[in-house]
Amino acid sequence: MTGRLQRLTTIQRPSIEFMFDGQPVSGLQGDTILTAILSHRGALREAEFGPEHRAGFCLMGACQDCWVWQEQGRRLRACSTELQAGLRLRSKAPDGWVS
Template sequence: MNTGRIVRLAERDRVEVQFFLDGEMRYALAGDTVLTAMLAPGHALRKSEFGPEPRAGFCLMGACQDCWVWQEAGPRLRACSTPVTGGMRLRTTAPESWP
């Protein structure tokens, strides 16, 4: 049973790609957005900057700026409108909080 926040109903036969999230290898399907890749297996997108609550994005269409995640190289990106690519290295926290 899928416990994810996003449930895949169709197009399950696309090529699988791997990416890294907070140093852990994850899998997605080619063409997924970063948001879909993060939420389909049941994970929250990130923690709220205002408290301990998990966040899952708000508008899901690039308008609200609630889905920012960071590339390990530093720049942030919108998870809801950025396609996941193989080998992507993403972080759920801002660079200043990295070890």
């Protein structure tokens, strides 16, 4: 699946490398995690209770649609968390994770 987002203009910002579901991914400095991931993939994660895919909904941190997890278990809102180099993120909660 190709990326859901396409940049409309070339932006000269440094590239930031991170890992998502064990795969190397890159975004641009100033991107949110959601923007960086959706530039490469069609969805952020699978829904918890059905076959649908999630790609963010409100884009302002009020819903539950854009959660991702750091490999250590911390949950982040992808729509409002700025991308940082070296992040190791997952689309699914780690085994044993409790909210």
